Amino acid sequence: MRVNYYIMVFCLVFGIFANIxxxxxxxxxFSIFELFQKIQEAKQTPKCEIDVDNxxxxxxxxxxxxxxxxxxxxxxxxxxxxxxRTVQTMMFAISAGLGNKLFEVISLLGIAExxxxxxxxxxxxxxxxxxxxxxxxxxxxxxxEQFDLRIIPYxxxxxQQTNWGACCRFDDPRKFINRTEQHLMLDGHYFQSYKYFDHxxxxxxxxxxxxxTDNYTYIKKPNGTAYNYSIPTVSPKYTTVLTPTLTPEIDxxxxxxxxxxxxxxxxxxxxxxxxxxxxxRNAKTYYRDIxxxxxxxxxxxxxxxxxxxxxTKLWTDPSGSIRKS
Ligand SMILES: *[C@@H]1O[C@H](CO)[C@@H](O)[C@H](O)[C@H]1NC(C)=O
Ligand SMILES: *[C@@H]1O[C@H](CO)[C@@H](O)[C@H](O)[C@H]1NC(C)=O
Ligand SMILES: *[C@@H]1O[C@H](CO)[C@@H](O)[C@H](O)[C@H]1NC(C)=O
Ligand SMILES: *[C@@H]1O[C@H](CO)[C@@H](O)[C@H](O)[C@H]1NC(C)=O
Ligand SMILES: *[C@@H]1O[C@H](CO)[C@@H](O)[C@H](O)[C@H]1NC(C)=O
Ligand SMILES: *[C@@H]1O[C@H](CO)[C@@H](O)[C@H](O)[C@H]1NC(C)=O
Numbered sequence: 001m002r003v004n005y006y007i008m009v010f011c012l013v014f015g016i017f018a019n020i021x022x023x024x025x026x027x028x029x030f031s032i033f034e035l036f037q038k039i040q041e042a043k044q045t046p047k048c049e050i051d052v053d054n055x056x057x058x059x060x061x062x063x064x065x066x067x068x069x070x071x072x073x074x075x076x077x078x079x080x081x082x083x084x085r086t087v088q089t090m091m092f093a094i095s096a097g098l099g100n101k102l103f104e105v106i107s108l109l110g111i112a113e114x115x116x117x118x119x120x121x122x123x124x125x126x127x128x129x130x131x132x133x134x135x136x137x138x139x140x141x142x143x144x145e146q147f148d149l150r151i152i153p154y155x156x157x158x159x160q161q162t163n164w165g166a167c168c169r170f171d172d173p174r175k176f177i178n179r180t181e182q183h184l185m186l187d188g189h190y191f192q193s194y195k196y197f198d199h200x201x202x203x204x205x206x207x208x209x210x211x212x213t214d215n216y217t218y219i220k221k222p223n224g225t226a227y228n229y230s231i232p233t234v235s236p237k238y239t240t241v242l243t244p245t246l247t248p249e250i251d252x253x254x255x256x257x258x259x260x261x262x263x264x265x266x267x268x269x270x271x272x273x274x275x276x277x278x279x280x281r282n283a284k285t286y287y288r289d290i291x292x293x294x295x296x297x298x299x300x301x302x303x304x305x306x307x308x309x310x311x312t313k314l315w316t317d318p319s320g321s322i323r324k325s
Contacts, residue, residue: 087117099270110197163188168301210253268297
């Protein structure tokens with residue numbers, strides 16, 4: 001590889017911190033990186049190369065428009081069902097991290113599409129309004145336009161439990177498809193399954209597209225010296241690009257534009273999940289086996305509901321080598 005011309009990109013997703021590393025040189029050492037190198041050599045993944053100029057343009061905020069994905073054609077956005085039936089969910093995790101917020105909000109949109117109802121948020125709930133206006137609107141203005149903010153009198157709303165008590169098990173909303181009540185409220189928690197919204201994935205990617213006018217200058221250039229981070233001592237020698245301010249929207253924009261491969265090391269990280277789901281269109285994703293990580297979320301998760309089938313699980317064999325399943 002000619003390092004002068006290309007940077008190899010894949011993105012390590014470290015749970016809540018979600019730093020993204022651009023890897024220029026990948027040698028030996030740390031078995032997970034070795035595995036990646038083999039995968040690259042076997043050409044089983046998209047070529048992990050980008051033009052350095054593109055990266056620098058992004059960092060310097062020069063030609064952001066040119067970097068925007070071609071996939072962004074206008075798609076139908078809001079649901080306008082003539083009978084005006086609505087659906088809401090409890091928005092249990094709306095105040096948690098961005099990954100959790102996105103699961104609840106995007107799942108509501110997917111469920112609304114499935115049920116052919118208009119997605120509604122309770123306009124009298126101060127917390128919803130605060131999160132929408134302060135957290136989501138500045139980052140994803142198109143997303144917020146997908147909801148109706150309404151005041152619906154409590155007695156006219158029919159409550160129904162679904163996705164109750166566990167984060168990551170799909171509870172198929174199609175069982176409510178023949179319900180005739182005008183206003184349906186689905187009481188449930190987290191809604192962390194791609195199955196709620198994967199059928200509208202192109203729209204989801206559009207609603208969550210990076211804001212062109214954001215300022216990305218504080219992403220550090222490769223081999224810049226202004227930042228400090230720790231690289232495991234056993235890992236290969238590589239140069240990194242880091243988003244040191246840790247603003248999620250910058251991480252998402254970076255992943256979207258540059259990540260050919262993502263690796264989720266914290267298997268229940270919802271933000272890592274979104275970084276991967278929203279990475280480059282044909283990006284490959286690998287994730288650590290949640291059984292091995294002894295993550296407490298395991299007992300609330302049905303893995304086939306949480307991880308899309310195109311993602312690859314990595315596990316450790318008895319000899320300690322990391323393998324694809
Ligand atoms: C909307 O939110 C307010 C404030 O939290 C609450 O009192 C009201 O019952 C909610 N309305 C519905 C229909 O859930
Ligand atoms: C909804 O109604 C259709 C048509 O009557 C029926 O075929 C279908 O099984 C019903 N679905 C559910 C989940 O009740
Ligand atoms: C995009 O980001 C800029 C700067 O952070 C902000 O002023 C603007 O409101 C955001 N939204 C849109 C739609 O540009
Ligand atoms: C972006 O941020 C950098 C560093 O904070 C600042 O120097 C620069 O003027 C900003 N650019 C724009 C267009 O806001
Ligand atoms: C930074 O990287 C470039 C390109 O790989 C290289 O030419 C340059 O010498 C490096 N600078 C430092 C200070 O390492
Ligand atoms: C970088 O971080 C390491 C570990 O926290 C610390 O030992 C080191 O002094 C730091 N270096 C600089 C230049 O801040």
